[in-house]
Amino acid sequence: MTAAADERTKADVLDLAREQVLERGEGLDEAQVLEVLALPDERIPELLALAHEVRMRWCGPEVEVEGIVSVKTGGCPEDCHFCSQSGQFTSPVRSAWLDIPGLVRAARETAATGASEFCIVAAVRGPDKRLMSQVRDGIKAIRADGNDIQIACSLGMLSQEQVDELVEMGVHRYNHNLETARSHFPSVVTTHSWEERWDTLRMVHAAGMEVCCGGIIGMGETVEQRAEFAVQLAELNPHEVPMNFLIPQPGTPYEGFDVVEGRDALRTIAAFRLALPRTILRFAGGRELTLGDLGAEQGMLGGINAIIVGNYLTNLGRPAQQDLDMLDELNMPIKALSETL
Amino acid sequence: MYCVHCGKPAAEGDHVRCVGARGAIEPPRFCPDCARRMVVQVTPSGWSARCSRHGDRTSYDSVSGLD
Numbered sequence: 045m046t047a048a049a050d051e052r053t054k055a056d057v058l059d060l061a062r063e064q065v066l067e068r069g070e071g072l073d074e075a076q077v078l079e080v081l082a083l084p085d086e087r088i089p090e091l092l093a094l095a096h097e098v099r100m101r102w103c104g105p106e107v108e109v110e111g112i113v114s115v116k117t118g119g120c121p122e123d124c125h126f127c128s129q130s131g132q133f134t135s136p137v138r139s140a141w142l143d144i145p146g147l148v149r150a151a152r153e154t155a156a157t158g159a160s161e162f163c164i165v166a167a168v169r170g171p172d173k174r175l176m177s178q179v180r181d182g183i184k185a186i187r188a189d190g191n192d193i194q195i196a197c198s199l200g201m202l203s204q205e206q207v208d209e210l211v212e213m214g215v216h217r218y219n220h221n222l223e224t225a226r227s228h229f230p231s232v233v234t235t236h237s238w239e240e241r242w243d244t245l246r247m248v249h250a251a252g253m254e255v256c257c258g259g260i261i262g263m264g265e266t267v268e269q270r271a272e273f274a275v276q277l278a279e280l281n282p283h284e285v286p287m288n289f290l291i292p293q294p295g296t297p298y299e300g301f302d303v304v305e306g307r308d309a310l311r312t313i314a315a316f317r318l319a320l321p322r323t324i325l326r327f328a329g330g331r332e333l334t335l336g337d338l339g340a341e342q343g344m345l346g347g348i349n350a351i352i353v354g355n356y357l358t359n360l361g362r363p364a365q366q367d368l369d370m371l372d373e374l375n376m377p378i379k380a381l382s383e384t385l
Numbered sequence: 386m387y388c389v390h391c392g393k394p395a396a397e398g399d400h401v402r403c404v405g406a407r408g409a410i411e412p413p414r415f416c417p418d419c420a421r422r423m424v425v426q427v428t429p430s431g432w433s434a435r436c437s438r439h440g441d442r443t444s445y446d447s448v449s450g451l452d
Binding site (some may be wrong): 142146153353358 | 406
């Protein structure tokens with residue numbers, strides 16, 4: 045059979061996805077995700093439309109809104125090459141601790157946007173007693189403030205004892221990103237392994253907390269490694285996948301990297317949706333730089349069903365109201381806190 | 386007067402990475418008065434920055450210097 049004949053008889057990946065993902069709710073496998081990532085630019089609108097249909101079919105129209113804050117910034121001993129908070133690079137980010145009143149204010153600001161999620165984040169390898177104590181006191185203070193927003197944490201790698209402690213504090217979701225494909229991880233981080241992160245995620249899942257695990261697109265991974273990463277996340281079966289796009293941070297090894305091209309970002313979002321039909325897929329850092337305002341809307345109509353509003357950990361985001369207005373214009377209701385409790 | 390993003394004199398050199406879309410997502414990192422690195426806390430709706438010599442600034446204040 046000639047290559048042309050082979051091409052004619054080969055089923056189109058979007059036709060396959062319509063039947064497999066949209067109708068049956070079964071995510072694409074690695075080879076299929078790779079095919080999607082290789083689709084030409086002129087098929088992106090068709091791809092985004094299908095990803096949106098899949099999201100609506102298996103997740104519904106609601107959008108989960110979240111705010112995040114860094115409780116401990118900078119001075120991290122790890123060498124994640126994308127991160128301005130590593131103490132190993134010459135980034136201008138200096139160490140800072142957020143006090144309890146500041147944490148309460150941040151949670152209040154987040155709740156005021158209508159968000160149902162508030163994530164407390166620390167730049168650490170894993171939490172020590174001081175940090176665990178700060179988180180415990182912070183959660184108590186947020187509740188004492190009359191704020192019943194759902195609280196998530198992202199505190200690095202955990203021991204079983206720390207997992208149990210977070211469950212006991214009422215932390216309902218834990219974020220720990222695998223960041224990239226297993227095959228690419230050693231070129232991104234050398235101070236710990238992909239498997240160590242995986243171990244924490246399995247403990248979190250086993251303890252009954254919701255697992256939030258995603259990564260960053262644009263760290264020098266190949267398209268094949270993007271497909272690999274999508275199916276590795278699917279294997280983990282997380283409740284939520286935050287999708288970040290690299291912000292080349294001054295002073296980090298990735299300072300000179302190019303920002304992900306908008307069309308590639310949209311293709312990747314849609315491909316991840318087709319690999320993870322039932323998962324919360326959240327717009328996270330870097331979307332402002334990679335996609336701009338128009339691209340953000342296209343992403344919301346291309347598979348995304350959750351969003352971080354306001355600022356990030358060390359970077360600024362769009363004003364929260366701008367995203368809330370966008371959701372309103374797109375007729376996408378914000379998931380109410382009452383539905384998550 | 387110093388650039389709050391790179392700490393170099395605001396009126397000299399190349400500040401291509403300090404302005405536009407890139408500058409818009411960066412809080413100030415350097416004191417505009419003395420170029421010391423500041424301790425910066427980003428929160429969901431703003432930021433605060435402390436210079437050991439010139440004190441605190443917040444997103445509610447006006448910060449000059451290529452911001």
